[in-house]
Amino acid sequence: MATTAVVAASLVACSSDSGIDEGDSIEGTTIRVTLANHVWTETIKDLIPEFEKESGAKVEITQLAEDQLSDQYNVKLNAGTDEIDVLMYRPLQENKLFADNGYLANLTDQVEGDKEWDWSDFQEGPASLTTYDGEVVGVPIITERTVLYYRKDLLQAAGLEVPTTLEELEAAAKAIHEANPDVAGYVGRTGKSAAVTQLSAFLYSFGGDWLDGTDSLIGSDEAREAYKYYGNLISGYTNATVNPEMSWPEAFAVFQQGQAAFIADADSLYKNMTDPSQSTVADNVGFAAFPEGPAGSKPYNVAAWALAINEQSANKSGAWEFIKWATSKATSLEMAKLGVSGARASVWEDPTANADYPAELLEAIKVNGQNGVGYDRPLVIEVAKAREIVGEPIVVAIAGGDVDAAIDAADKAFGEFLLEDAE
Numbered sequence: 001m002a003t004t005a006v007v008a009a010s011l012v013a014c015s016s017d018s019g020i021d022e023g024d025s026i027e028g029t030t031i032r033v034t035l036a037n038h039v040w041t042e043t044i045k046d047l048i049p050e051f052e053k054e055s056g057a058k059v060e061i062t063q064l065a066e067d068q069l070s071d072q073y074n075v076k077l078n079a080g081t082d083e084i085d086v087l088m089y090r091p092l093q094e095n096k097l098f099a100d101n102g103y104l105a106n107l108t109d110q111v112e113g114d115k116e117w118d119w120s121d122f123q124e125g126p127a128s129l130t131t132y133d134g135e136v137v138g139v140p141i142i143t144e145r146t147v148l149y150y151r152k153d154l155l156q157a158a159g160l161e162v163p164t165t166l167e168e169l170e171a172a173a174k175a176i177h178e179a180n181p182d183v184a185g186y187v188g189r190t191g192k193s194a195a196v197t198q199l200s201a202f203l204y205s206f207g208g209d210w211l212d213g214t215d216s217l218i219g220s221d222e223a224r225e226a227y228k229y230y231g232n233l234i235s236g237y238t239n240a241t242v243n244p245e246m247s248w249p250e251a252f253a254v255f256q257q258g259q260a261a262f263i264a265d266a267d268s269l270y271k272n273m274t275d276p277s278q279s280t281v282a283d284n285v286g287f288a289a290f291p292e293g294p295a296g297s298k299p300y301n302v303a304a305w306a307l308a309i310n311e312q313s314a315n316k317s318g319a320w321e322f323i324k325w326a327t328s329k330a331t332s333l334e335m336a337k338l339g340v341s342g343a344r345a346s347v348w349e350d351p352t353a354n355a356d357y358p359a360e361l362l363e364a365i366k367v368n369g370q371n372g373v374g375y376d377r378p379l380v381i382e383v384a385k386a387r388e389i390v391g392e393p394i395v396v397a398i399a400g401g402d403v404d405a406a407i408d409a410a411d412k413a414f415g416e417f418l419l420e421d422a423e
Contacts, residue, residue, distance in 0.1 A: 026318040027056030033086040033322065034062045036069050040142050040305060041088070043338050044326060051325050057318055070094075077103040082312045085319040091129045091138060091303050097381045098308070099132035105309040108136045110320055117324055118346075125301030125374035126343040130308075139327045140303030140343035144268040145368040146201040146376075147299075147361065148288040151281060154180065154261045162286065166205060166293045169262065170233060176261040177237040185237030187251050187260035188230070190398050192391035193384070194247035195230075198265060199394055200300050200376040202226045205293030210378040210390060214418040218390055219411030222295070227407060231397020242398055256280060264290060267365055268304075268341055274358070287361035289368050301372020303343060345369070378414075380421045389414045 035041040041063060048059050062084075064072060069088075076084065077098070089098060098104050111119040119127070122140060130138035148169075150162065154176050163169040173185025189195040203209065206229070208222035217223060235242050240259070243250060248265055252272050255263045256279040267287075276282040290299035307326060309319045325331055332342045336353035347353050348369060354362050378386040389410055396406035 025056070026315075026321050029315055029318045030058045030060050031085050031315060031318040031322050032060045032062070032083060033088075034064070034069070034072070034084050035088045036305065037063060037065050038088075038142070038305065040335070040340050043335055043340050044331075047331065047334065051322070055321060055325070057321070059322065073098075073103075077101070077310065080312050082310070082314050084310045085313040085315050086322055087308050087310055088141070088305055089138065089308055091126075091140070091306050092375060092377060092379070093383050095130060095132060095138065095306075096379055099135075099137045100381065102311055103308075104132075104137040105311045105313070105316060105319075106135045106137065107139070107309065107320070107323075108134075110324075111136050111139065114324070117328060121329065121346050122343045123301060123345055123369050123372070125369070125372040126303035126306075128374040129303045129379075130306045138303075138306035138308040139323055140306045141327060142268075142305040143301065143303055143341055143343045144266040145299055145301045145365060145372050146198070146264050146290045147267040147270070147364050147368060148290055149255065149263045149265065149270075149273055150286045150288060151176075151258075151261050151284050152286045153281075153284040154183065155286075162288045163262075163291050164288075166202070166229065166291045169291045170229070173233060173237045173262055177239075180261075181239055182259070184234075184240060184254065184260040186233045186262045187238075187254040188234050188246075188263055188265070189248060189251050190234065190242060190244050190246040190395070192395050193387040194391075195394045196387045196391045197300070197376045199226065199230050199391075200373070201264060201290050201298065202230050202293065204298035204300075204373050205290065205295055207293070207295035210386075211380075211414070211418055214415075214422050216411050216415040216418060218393070218414055219407055224404065224407055225294075227393045227397050228403050230394065231400075231403065235398045235400060244395060244398065264299075267361065267368070270358075270361055287358060287364045289364045289371075297367075297371050298373050299368045299371065300374075300376035301369050302374060302376050380418070382417075382421055386414070386417060386421070389417055 126140035126143050130140055158175050160172050163172050177185035189198045203226040206222045206226040208220055208226050209217045211217055254260050258281050273279050273285045274282050290297050307323045309316055313319055332344045332347050333353050336347045380386045392410050393406040397403045
């Protein structure tokens with residue numbers, strides 16, 4: 001449990017120019033907070049009693065599984081409920097939808113008006129993701145970035161350095177597979193929707209993107225290169241039949257069982273690779289920043305979850321005090337020490353917060369955090385449908401089909417989708 005000093009420091013740090021009139025107090029109020037089943041939730045719950053003690057407010061938590069949470073938001077927020085003050089939501093999936101529908105309060109004055117709380121301390125990628133039409137509508141609480149996982153022993157045996165470019169990554173994958181036919185040079189997500197997330201780092205690093213307004217960009221030369229590179233990296237350097245439905249658990253299992261040399265995926269999942277009870281190669285796992293492509297190294301650096309205020313809340317002052325405390329430097333540092341990966345740059349620089357991280361991973365996280373792009377999929381209203389469309393060429397590329405034809409078809413379908421999505 002957090003100490004009173006930590007919570008008091010958080011409250012003091014968040015009290016200046018918060019958008020609450022001088023002399024206003026949240027003492028005696030009830031702040032209704034809706035949260036997802038998540039490690040962040042379980043960790044913050046242990047700290048909340050100290051917030052309540054210092055603020056005099058009562059925090060009432062509703063905690064739901066992810067699907068239940070989405071269902072509740074769809075019903076209650078659409079109906080204009082005032083029964084939710086603070087909501088935990090997924091910016092990658094819901095930021096545009098919720099903001100466009102007017103569900104989220106504008107927090108711009110609050111976040112920019114408190115210099116000690118320090119909005120500028122939040123990494124650019126996650127912070128940009130919780131902004132909509134120039135207005136800040138959420139504060140990131142959970143982040144992750146693409147990191148390159150690799151087998152130290154295989155690189156050493158091949159006399160290779162850790163790849164720093166995508167060209168070097170492909171060459172290393174090829175060389176290791178040729179020397180070890182039973183080992184795939186690279187493994188990654190292959191499922192149509194799931195692979196979109198991991199393709200994004202390759203797409204951006206080749207200089208491509210998903211869209212520009214209502215125009216599809218997946219038919220660009222840069223995007224075509226990325227699709228073809230990713231497909232060949234997975235299928236070109238293996239003797240095994242590639243499972244076309246892999247999400248991260250299946251792809252990780254291949255690496256954990258010693259059957260792959262490289263995988264690029266979320267850094268938040270690293271313990272799956274370093275835990276000997278899960279990974280047969282735990283002692284030989286290395287971590288590196290995402291390799292540079294023609295446009296540089298541009299992995300995703302995203303806010304997986306964020307906190308926002310319901311526009312219809314009658315207790316916005318209390319809601320903002322809770323968010324400021326929960327995302328303050330002091331609380332974020334405490335959460336990091338308890339294993340929760342946040343968005344504040346100062347926390348990643350604090351050695352006391354990251355003592356349990358492998359040094360190589362921590363360095364990769366810092367680099368990826370600086371270079372990272374704040375989204376790993378098209379930021380549209382119907383995200384799931386968009387992922388299915390732009391993910392189709394990935395499947396074709398991995399299967400060795402006519403990639404250009406698949407991209408042409410997807411580019412047309414995505415362009416039509418974007419016009420409908422904007423209506």
